[in-house]
Amino acid sequence: MKKITLALLLCCLFSFQVFSQNSKQEKIDGYCSNLDSLIEFDKDIHTAYMVHSISFETNKRAIGKQYTTVKFYYPMPVDSIVETDKGTEFIYIYKSPVKITVEYNIAASQKNIIEYYFNKKGKLILYKYLSKGEYGCNSINKYFEKNKLIREVVLKLSDCNEENALVLQQNSVTAVKIVENARTYLKMFDELVKLEQRDK
Numbered sequence: 001m002k003k004i005t006l007a008l009l010l011c012c013l014f015s016f017q018v019f020s021q022n023s024k025q026e027k028i029d030g031y032c033s034n035l036d037s038l039i040e041f042d043k044d045i046h047t048a049y050m051v052h053s054i055s056f057e058t059n060k061r062a063i064g065k066q067y068t069t070v071k072f073y074y075p076m077p078v079d080s081i082v083e084t085d086k087g088t089e090f091i092y093i094y095k096s097p098v099k100i101t102v103e104y105n106i107a108a109s110q111k112n113i114i115e116y117y118f119n120k121k122g123k124l125i126l127y128k129y130l131s132k133g134e135y136g137c138n139s140i141n142k143y144f145e146k147n148k149l150i151r152e153v154v155l156k157l158s159d160c161n162e163e164n165a166l167v168l169q170q171n172s173v174t175a176v177k178i179v180e181n182a183r184t185y186l187k188m189f190d191e192l193v194k195l196e197q198r199d200k
Contacts, residue, residue, distance in 0.1 A: 028125050032117045049073045052192050068104040072097045072189045094193050096122035100185045109134035116182050124182040149175035
């Protein structure tokens with residue numbers, strides 16, 4: 001009898017955990033989808049979200065020319081008025097990016113796109129990886145809460161429009177690396193803000 005009760009209790013706990021993860025995933029997906037819509041709508045006039053972009057061109061062995069673009073999407077900065085002995089100065093106050101994208105080619109006909117999404121507190125909530133081109137299409141979404149991986153969805157697709165997903169357990173080393181990369185990109189953004197003001 002005790003074994004049956006314990007089995008039922010474990011089954012209920014597992015079901016609750018899966019439901020909780022689904023709920024968190026849906027909430028994150030909704031937030032990120034809304035963010036993407038705002039960025040897309042605003043891409044020409046930049047009233048809500050501004051963008052800093054860095055492009056690299058390198059010559060890689062077995063690839064040839066590799067083009068990498070990193071984009072930082074961040075809320076419109078506000079200014080703060082500071083009175084000094086030189087007069088009134090306006091200092092821009094930047095908020096952390098809400099999204100960072102990294103795009104690069106691994107062949108002339110294959111492109112990788114990585115997207116980092118951050119909540120309003122600047123914490124990583126979603127990592128999306130997409131590889132598409134002549135060699136097929138693969139996609140991985142990793143969901144985070146408090147810098148801990150809560151879910152991974154892997155899509156192995158022959159066609160990027162295909163809808164089939166498999167939920168898998170995550171290798172924590174990869175999750176740790178993703179969080180480290182996100183922090184590095186956020187630090188890079190802080191340096192870009194300083195660089196942009198350097199000669200002005």
